[in-house]
Amino acid sequence: MEKRFFPQASFLFFILLLLIQVLWSGDLRQPGHHLPYRDALATEIAFWKLIFTRYSQDEYVIHDSEHLEIIYKVVAFDSSVSERVREKQLKKIKKEIKKLLLDFHHQRLQPQDLTPWELSIYHKFSRIKEHHKFFKAARRIRVQQGIRENFLAGVKRSFAYLPYLEKVFREEGLPHDLIYLPHVESSFNPEAVSHVGAVGMWQFMRSTARRFMKVNRIKDGRFDPLESTRAAARLLKRNYEVLHDWALAITAYNHGLAGMKRARRRYGNYLKIRDRYLRRSFGFASKNFYPEFLAVVEIMDSLSYYFPNIKGNQPLEFQEIRLPTPIKMTTFAHQFGLDLKELKRLNPGYRIRVWRGIYRIPAGYTLRLPPYVNAGE
Secondary structure, three states: OOOOOOHHHHHHHHHHHHHHHHHHHHHOOOOOOOOOOOOOOHHHHHHHHHHHHOOOOOEEEEEEOOOOOOEEEEEEOOOOOOHHHHHHHHHHHHHHHHHHHHHHHOOOOOHHHOOHHHHHHHHHOOOOOOOOHHHHHOOOEEEEEOOHHHHHHHHHHHOOOHHHHHHHHHHOOOOHHHHHOHHHHOOOOOOOEOOOOOEOOOOEOHHHHOOOOOEOOOEEHHHOHHHHHHHHHHHHHHHHHHHOOHHHHHHHHHHOHHHHHHHHHHHOOHHHHHHHOOOOOOOHHHHHHHHHHHHHHHHHHOHHHHOOOOOOOOOOOOEEEEOOOOEOHHHHHHHOOOOHHHHHHHOOOEOHHHHOOOOOEOOOOEEEEOOOOOOOO
16 A cells, blocks of 8 residues: 655644644743642732831731731831840730730630730631640741831842843743742842851852852852852752752752652642641741742732832843953953953952952853953954
């Protein structure tokens, strides 16, 4: 029997495969498409949106650390009040709330004897079904300082970097909304250093950073917001390839991939891990890292509503060259008539001894120059 070739059918089949490939590869980049559990975390998201956009650094939200919708009080201080006085006053208020909750637990108070505020606290627990709920709540009283000013400053800073972040995350095939993660990590502060030693806009620890970028006597890429962006994209991509869930992958960015792999093996999905993964290292910060991120995404999607008429920093403009030979930065700047401060602004990852001309930058390293410089000279 003669074999027949159907060019039209083959062409249509090829087009179908091409469309599937395009949809598959582009799917990750659709805003919010792969960020699960938004409905289940609606209460937590709402709480963090208030912290980021409504409450200032002089306002402190006293709340239940498990049920974030239960807010006992919002305490406001004058900006002149010292940290010591604030801590003392907040400790006193927390003690009063704890006593009230224990009185509820032991049924020492009758409804008719309650003040309007006490009655409102009592009713906040009406939907909570856990056994000994007031007794347990008395151990979960937490204070969260507002960060509206810091968040707004971070939004303004972010405008300088977002075009580059969008480019990198698009190239890596990652969801667009991941570009907002530095709001949670550092408020887009390239010079941020945490109390545990995490550094830069993406808050890399040294051990993790060395797998993705240069951290040596010449350069600490963690302080370079552009170099660390590429590293962060690849780390997030790796997390997702292992965990197959963006909630877990993003939480692993904070808690560590090994810990989230262990939690997933034991409990399965993200929501069960949040409820049941009881480890000292998986505390309030790790548990709320993903909801905080989702809150940031919602804010950034409606930025003009939360922060109208905002004016951000200008996007970075530069050209990048790869050094063919070793150079001393001081000699290079002098030779080409470049402002050393401008070079440092564009290349913040290089160490102080490089800027003083003590260490040479090796051949093969990259250097960013102002766009007006003739890099071919």
